[in-house]
Amino acid sequence: MKKHLIKILILLFITKISYSQAKKQFIDSGSVNNQFENLINNSNKYQDYKVVKLNWLLKLKSNVQDSLNASKKEIISSSNVINKQLKTIDSLNIALKHSKTEITELNTKIESISLFGLQIEKELFKTIIFSIIGILILLLGLFISKFNKSNSVTKQTKRDLKELEEEYDDHRKKALEREQKVMRRLQDELNKQKKD
Secondary structure, eight states: OHHHHHHHHHHHHHHHHHHHHHHOOOOOOSOHHHHHHHHHHHSEEETTEEEOOHHHHHHHHHHHHHHHHHHHHHHHHHHHHHHHHHHHHHHHHHHHHHHHHHHHHHHHHHHEEEETTEEEEHHHHHHHHHHHHHHHHHHHHHHHHHHHHHHHHHHHHHHHHHHHHHHHHHHHHHHHHHHHHHHHHHHHHHHHHHHO
């Protein structure tokens, strides 16, 4: 009877272990952390150790490896995207520098005028042009006043010359008349002397 009792107890113990083992299942879905927790919670305890089923451990290893591979793929994909974006950023920075250089050159061209191959600022150019125009206006005014003065002198001189010519003509006529008178007198005197 003792043997039967031992057999029954052993049988009950084995069925309890197998029933408890059958009840426990490894959950291989969810996060890796949850799978580790499930593995630790569902494993058997022996003194200070946990006894883990080998197939559960291999399944967890496979899941961890898959997660690592997926993470590596994601990291490589992200790295490629980052590298493409860095290249794009570098090309955009180069284009931005080129655009800034062009803008600076265009602003210089807009704010300056090329004169005899020299870039002169517009304000300086305006100052030079208005100074030249002002000097030319002053010179024109000076020349006009000189011309008017010379013209008035010329007109006065012409009037004086005309008066002088008229006086000269009058004087010449008078001188001619005097000379004629003198010649007549002389002729009269000569005629008188011939008669006498």
